[in-house]
Structures are given as C-alpha cells and as structure tokens.
Amino acid sequence: MTYVRTDLSxxxxxxxxxxxxxxxxxVDTEVHHNRALSLALQEKLGYSFTYADSQEYIGITSIEMSRRILSRLGRTDVSAEELSQRKHELxxxxxxxQPYPGVREFLRIQQEQRRLAIGSNSPREFVISCLQHCGLLDYFYPIVTRDEVAEPKPAPDIFLRAAELLEVQPAECLVFEDSAAGLAAAKAGGFPQVLVLNPGNPLPDPLPEAIPMLTWPQLLRVL
Structure with a gap:
C-alpha cells in the first residue's frame, strides 16, 4: 500500500x-510499560509475561489489559484494579x-501554525510525567487522558473531548496514531487520521486504507 506525499499535505x-x-x-514507551507489567504480574501472581504476550494487548488501557490477563489465567485472588495500580507505580x-527522532522538530514547526493536543489512553499522571521528562509538555494544550472521559479508545471520547476544548470540529483536526484502537477511536469520532510508523511497532490489524502511513522522518520531509 503506497501513499503520495501530497496526501498529508x-x-x-x-x-x-x-x-x-x-x-x-x-515516545517509545512500550518497553517500559511491558517491563512494569511483567514485574507486577510476577510480584502479584508469579506469572511470567513475555513480549509475545504483550502484542495481544496493544492500544488498550492497563485496566482492560489486567482484566483480560486475569480472565485468561482464571485468577480471582487479585483484582484488575490492584494489578493495574501496581503496574502504574512501577x-x-x-x-x-526520549521522543522518536524527528518528533521534536515536527512539533516545533507545527506549533507555529496550529494548536497541538494530546489524546492518550494512559493515566494523566504518567502522560504529564512522560511529557515533562521528554521536554515536550509545553507544546500541548489540551492534554486529555483516559481519566477524564467515560470510555477510553477505541471509543472516540478522548479525541472528542480534545476537540471540544480546542473549540474545533473533528473534521478540522488531524489525529496521529500508531494503533488499531487509536485509529478506530479517531474514525468513530469523524477525525482524519495519520498512521505513524515507528521502528519495532507492529502494524495495526486490520491495516487501515486510504490514510497516510508515514515515519517521522517522512513526516518532516512533507513539511
């Protein structure tokens, strides 16, 4: 599947x-989330969580991931909330x-032309800490996380709330996502989408059609 550069332009x-x-x-956070979840599962359940296991849960919240893992293991002695909280602490x-190469420059250029916002399935505390650590916090307002909406992705609530705070219509926004759940959330809300291709990230399944699919270096070359 190929897309010409003018699609994004x-x-x-x-x-x-x-x-x-x-x-x-x-930001490449997957390795940190997976390590923390593996430690939490080992600590609470004595269960070894592998990279292959993690690929089944891409794009969903920690609490939903915890529910599915506990159900799969048939464990009722630990709650999903307890497991998710321990993973968050870790x-x-x-x-x-640090951000992927090209991210900071892309944001710097776009900040001069458009408003930038975050829509994340992660807890607000983690999102703010991550952005601060990476030196990206000042680029974004609003920052909407799963803590502020009724339903996380793949429901559109997070992106719809961001658009509401920005006082723009979904069609006037462009959503940058890496996962099937995130793309589904944007599509459900009526937002145009870009699939960001980063090293090591599996392609969403199903693979979306008729949207730009670009790496950060390619995104920079479009500008």
Missing amino acids: LALSGCKALLFDLDNTL VMQTFST
Missing part, C-alpha cells in the same frame, strides 16, 4: 489542530526515554 492544509497519541506515537519508578 492536503490534510494539513485544511486543519486547525493536530491531536497526538503519546505511547509509541511520540512504570513511574522506572520510566526513562
């Missing part, structure tokens, strides 16, 4: 705001990473 020309997912779109203790 045309999408950008008509938009007033850019909405970004955080995890594995702007990821906050160990997190250390």
